[in-house]
Amino acid sequence: MTLTPDDWEVIRLSLKVAIVGVVLTLPIAFGLAYALARGRFPGRILLDAIVHLPLVLPPVVTGWILLILFGRNGPIGGWLDRMFGFTLMFRWTGAALAAAVMALPLMVRAMRLSIEAVDRRLEGAARSLGANRWRTFLTITLPLSLPGVWAGLVLGFARSLGEFGATISFVSNIPGQTRTLPIAIYTALQLPDGDATVVRLALVSVTLSLGALVVSEWLVRRQGGRAHVL
Amino acid sequence: MSFEVDVAKRLGDVEIAVAFSSDAGVTALFGPSGSGKTSILNMIAGLLTPDRGQIAVGGETLFGDGVDLPPEARHAGYVFQDVRLFPHLKARANLLYGAARGRSGVSLDEVIDLLGLAHLLDRWPRTLSGGEAQRVAIGRALLSNPRFLLMDEPLASLDQARADEIMTMIERVRDQLKLPILYVSHNRAEVDRLATTVVAIRR
Numbered sequence: 001m002t003l004t005p006d007d008w009e010v011i012r013l014s015l016k017v018a019i020v021g022v023v024l025t026l027p028i029a030f031g032l033a034y035a036l037a038r039g040r041f042p043g044r045i046l047l048d049a050i051v052h053l054p055l056v057l058p059p060v061v062t063g064w065i066l067l068i069l070f071g072r073n074g075p076i077g078g079w080l081d082r083m084f085g086f087t088l089m090f091r092w093t094g095a096a097l098a099a100a101v102m103a104l105p106l107m108v109r110a111m112r113l114s115i116e117a118v119d120r121r122l123e124g125a126a127r128s129l130g131a132n133r134w135r136t137f138l139t140i141t142l143p144l145s146l147p148g149v150w151a152g153l154v155l156g157f158a159r160s161l162g163e164f165g166a167t168i169s170f171v172s173n174i175p176g177q178t179r180t181l182p183i184a185i186y187t188a189l190q191l192p193d194g195d196a197t198v199v200r201l202a203l204v205s206v207t208l209s210l211g212a213l214v215v216s217e218w219l220v221r222r223q224g225g226r227a228h229v230l
Numbered sequence: 231m232s233f234e235v236d237v238a239k240r241l242g243d244v245e246i247a248v249a250f251s252s253d254a255g256v257t258a259l260f261g262p263s264g265s266g267k268t269s270i271l272n273m274i275a276g277l278l279t280p281d282r283g284q285i286a287v288g289g290e291t292l293f294g295d296g297v298d299l300p301p302e303a304r305h306a307g308y309v310f311q312d313v314r315l316f317p318h319l320k321a322r323a324n325l326l327y328g329a330a331r332g333r334s335g336v337s338l339d340e341v342i343d344l345l346g347l348a349h350l351l352d353r354w355p356r357t358l359s360g361g362e363a364q365r366v367a368i369g370r371a372l373l374s375n376p377r378f379l380l381m382d383e384p385l386a387s388l389d390q391a392r393a394d395e396i397m398t399m400i401e402r403v404r405d406q407l408k409l410p411i412l413y414v415s416h417n418r419a420e421v422d423r424l425a426t427t428v429v430a431i432r433r
Binding site: 126127128129130 | 272275276277300301302304305306308310312314316317318327328330331370371374375
């Protein structure tokens with residue numbers, strides 16, 4: 001089996017969309033996970049619900065909401081267009097945003113569990129040894145919650161690679177811009193002679209997903225952590 | 231005066247109220263378990279906020295009169311009953327965690343020698359026995375440039391021979407470094423041997 005240049009373009013695009021989406025989401029997801037794990041503020045339950053919304057909504061609806069917000073006439077999309085001449089519509093950046101939004105709840109959940117598992121008595125010990133809040137966070141809380149960060153990254157990455165519904169309804173199916181692996185497979189399924197393409201791209205999907213799981217296990221074991229995905 | 235403490239705190243159904251002042255040396259808080267001894271240490275360390283009261287050590291107000299210093303500014307060397315070594319740091323990094331606060335009256339080499347830690351430095355906390363971990367925790371507190379020590383049942387997980395050695399070490403800290411020590415125990419023999427002042431806590 002050899003991959004065609006079109007296949008490679010789809011793979012490169014999918015990896016770019018998933019990696020950019022997940023890496024940009026990482027600090028946001030960690031901040032949200034920390035706030036939800038530790039914060040006691042009004043509206044916390046509402047924030048929790050909003051973060052989890054993409055997990056329970058039909059992805060097509062999530063994509064439609066993104067279209068309303070980030071479309072050229074939407075409140076955020078219109079502002080980006082006027083201020084920076086920047087648009088997400090029909091671009092790979094829009095696909096990355098859709099992937100990020102869909103991956104966010106999974107990433108937040110994994111990281112939150114890990115932050116909640118950090119023994120707060122250790123933070124008290126660090127404070128009594130002279131570490132301020134910030135140093136305590138950097139040297140105790142963050143390293144001890146790293147297994148959840150790795151797990152969240154891998155889950156988010158795998159989810160992003162598989163993203164379909166929100167992407168296709170938000171930024172459509174544009175070759176080279178928004179036609180990621182699942183959308184390319186869907187497109188090939190519609191063609192009378194697309195069977196060979198479907199098989200090739202499906203095998204690529206299986207390989208990438210398995211690879212992500214193996215990398216995650218390796219990272220978790222190296223950390224000596226217990227937050228296994230497998 | 232070293233410790234001047236007069237605090238009250240309600241925790242659930244239990245009202246903890248204690249007032250004492252003591253001179254240099256070892257002040258023992260002696261009483262049955264559940265009488266709030268650990269809570270008193272936590273209030274002095276800044277890890278638990280009293281409902282009302284005053285805490286001063288060595289003439290410096292840590293709490294009261296509108297003052298509430300954060301734990302990192304209180305310069306306590308706290309040896310916890312539950313040890314609390316950082317599990318992601320080896321023994322050496324645990325020992326040096328508080329050393330960023332400035333030079334202590336004792337050096338790393340002295341502490342290693344005093345507590346018999348030389349062969350433990352490159353070990354992870356989870357591989358240490360209870361007594362070994364407790365010795366590392368005592369060393370960590372001593373190396374954090376403390377102005378006073380809070381020791382919560384530091385000998386509880388040690389066998390008698392090692393407990394005797396550590397008591398000798400605590401006497402040396404008391405006599406040579408002149409650090410005021412607040413020492414929690416329910417063991418009469420420890421208290422009799424170490425304490426210059428005894429505060430009895432009733433439930």
